[in-house]
Amino acid sequence: MIRVLLFGMLADMAGERELEVPGKESMTLADILDHLQRLFPTMNDAMFLLAVNQQQTSDMNTTISNGDEVAIMPPFSGG
C-alpha cells in the first residue's frame, strides 16, 4: 500500500488526513493524484505541493511503489 498524507486546507477539503492507496505496477505520482482527485473532486481547484518520502518534487513521472509515502500539501505558510 501507498501511504498518502494530506495537510492543512487540503485535509479539510477531503475530510481525511491520511489514506492508503493500493500500489500497482509502473505507478507514478500522476496516477496517485488522479486517484485522489476522483475521490475528492474539490481538490481539482486547489494549489498544492508534493513530496515523496519526505522529499519535495514536482516530477509527476516519479515512480511510486508499495511502502512509499506521498504528501499532498498546500503552499507552506510558516514563519
Next chain:
Amino acid sequence: MGDEVYINGDAARIQEEDFSIEVEVNALREVSKRIGGIVSFLGCARDFSEGRDVSSISFEQYADMAKGAMQALRTEALERFDIVEARLVHRVTTVHAGDQIVLIVVGAEHRSPAFDACRWLIGELKQRVPVWKKEVTPEGESWVVQHP
C-alpha cells in the same frame, strides 16, 4: 555562559514550547570566538490579519519532512554565506497575540553576511519548511495563504 545553552541543543528544530532568545544567542556564541556580529529575526503572532481580529493561530506541520528541511536550510546557509553559525527554531502549537513563533539567529565574523544570511533564511524557511498556520477570528477559522 550557563549550562542552559545545552538544553534543546538542536541548532535547527521545531518544537511546541516557547524558546528563549538569550539561550539561543548564547548557544550560538558558544560555537566560536570568531563571531563578531550576530543578527536575529524574531517572528511573533499579530492580533490582526487581512483587516480582521485574530484571537489565536494554530500551526500544523509535516513533522517527518519539516525537521529535515530546517536542518537542510541551516546547512545550506553555512555553505552559501560567510557565516560561522546559524540557529533556527519554529514553534508548532497554538499561539496568541504577541507570542513568539520563529527565531533565526546568525553569527558571522562581520555584520554584512550575517544580515544577508538571516534574511535569506527566513525567506527560504517560509518557502521550504512544511508548516501551515490557521487563524482563529471572530468570523471563524481560516488557513493562511503565504505572506511575502
